[in-house]
Amino acid sequence: MKLPVYDKTDKQIGEIEVSDAIFARAWNPDLIHQIVVAMAANRRQPLAHTKQRDEVSGGGRKPWRQKGTGRARHGSTRSPLWKGGGATFGPRNDRDYTQKINKKMIKAGLYVALSKKITDGECKIIDTLAIPEARTRELRWVPKSTLLVPAAGNKDIFRACANIQKVKAVDAHSLNVHDILKFKNLLIDREAITNIT
Numbered sequence: 001m002k003l004p005v006y007d008k009t010d011k012q013i014g015e016i017e018v019s020d021a022i023f024a025r026a027w028n029p030d031l032i033h034q035i036v037v038a039m040a041a042n043r044r045q046p047l048a049h050t051k052q053r054d055e056v057s058g059g060g061r062k063p064w065r066q067k068g069t070g071r072a073r074h075g076s077t078r079s080p081l082w083k084g085g086g087a088t089f090g091p092r093n094d095r096d097y098t099q100k101i102n103k104k105m106i107k108a109g110l111y112v113a114l115s116k117k118i119t120d121g122e123c124k125i126i127d128t129l130a131i132p133e134a135r136t137r138e139l140r141w142v143p144k145s146t147l148l149v150p151a152a153g154n155k156d157i158f159r160a161c162a163n164i165q166k167v168k169a170v171d172a173h174s175l176n177v178h179d180i181l182k183f184k185n186l187l188i189d190r191e192a193i194t195n196i197t
Helices: 029-043 103-120 156-160 177-182 190-195
Strands: 002-006 012-017 123-126 146-149 167-169 185-189
Touching: 029 103, 029 177, 103 123, 103 177, 123 190, 146 177, 185 190
Parallel strands: 002 123, 123 185, 146 167, 146 185
Antiparallel strands: 002 012
């Protein structure tokens, strides 16, 4: 299929031939949902942590003898039954939330998301995203909520957009479903098309 190529003034200056396998996939919401949930789970850090009875300080001595007092038997004051004791079934920071995503699923999800952006008219191929210097003012023409995919070696654009809210630059090899869905607009450098695999 052919896609129009625009310049920085949003004027069409030509066309480019792209692969149907990447930019003409059918929408698959179930696949996209599974990938987004898995990516969120893989970023999750288990910070909440409670101590169990063996981790709470104290409680080494038996509070009273086993028999003869008339009271219930206890071996430690750090039992979950006691005030100041360990927690029962509390959150632990050693829990693993990661989910496995197959490489084929990641690739297919990326192509589906790109195709959806093309269908919705939210993805544009730009002739060049190169800027003369790494300054924020060079990206004044970029609309809000935009993901930029510059050509390989264009490092200035990463520094230029670092101070702009809702604008992010990502390498073509690092393009992922989460970033594509997070930003409304997607601008891809013409030279970066061949690096999207």
